[in-house]
Amino acid sequence: MIDPDSEFYHKELDQLSQRLRALNEDFQKHGMVSDADRAVLDRIQREKDGLEVKLSDAERADEWPSFKEEFGRIWNSFITDLEMLEVRLMDAEMVAERKV
Numbered sequence: 001m002i003d004p005d006s007e008f009y010h011k012e013l014d015q016l017s018q019r020l021r022a023l024n025e026d027f028q029k030h031g032m033v034s035d036a037d038r039a040v041l042d043r044i045q046r047e048k049d050g051l052e053v054k055l056s057d058a059e060r061a062d063e064w065p066s067f068k069e070e071f072g073r074i075w076n077s078f079i080t081d082l083e084m085l086e087v088r089l090m091d092a093e094m095v096a097e098r099k100v
Contacts, residue, residue, distance in 0.1 A: 003016060004044055004068070006055065006058075006059050008053070009055050009067075009071060012075070013048060013051060013055070016078060016082075017048065019027055019082060020041065020044060020045060020048070020082070021035050021084055021087060023041070023082065023085055023089065026039070026089055027041075027085075027089060028095070030089070030092060030093065031093055032089070037085060040084075040085060041085070044081055044082065047077075047078065048078065051070075051071060051074060053073075054067055054070065055067065055070050055071075076091075
């Protein structure tokens with residue numbers, strides 16, 4: 001595997017932002033944001049924002065090994081949580097379609 005550079009991490013975080021924004025909009029559009037879902041979305045946003053700061057710090061201080069390790073750990077958590085929320089949204093959409 002090619003060793004990722006800062007551009008790779010910026011792109012990944014940008015894609016996460018887009019995915020998170022779309023998920024937020026879809027939940028609101030369907031009027032189904034529970035307190036638990038909101039807490040997960042807010043936590044993901046805070047952690048993503050924190051990773052962006054750490055990425056910037058790693059770029060300035062050239063501390064890639066520790067950043068890469070943390071990015072991988074947190075990234076896996078993001079993806080798991082987002083996929084869980086996306087499945088909940090798809091399930092809700094299917095239930096809504098059946099009622100029509």
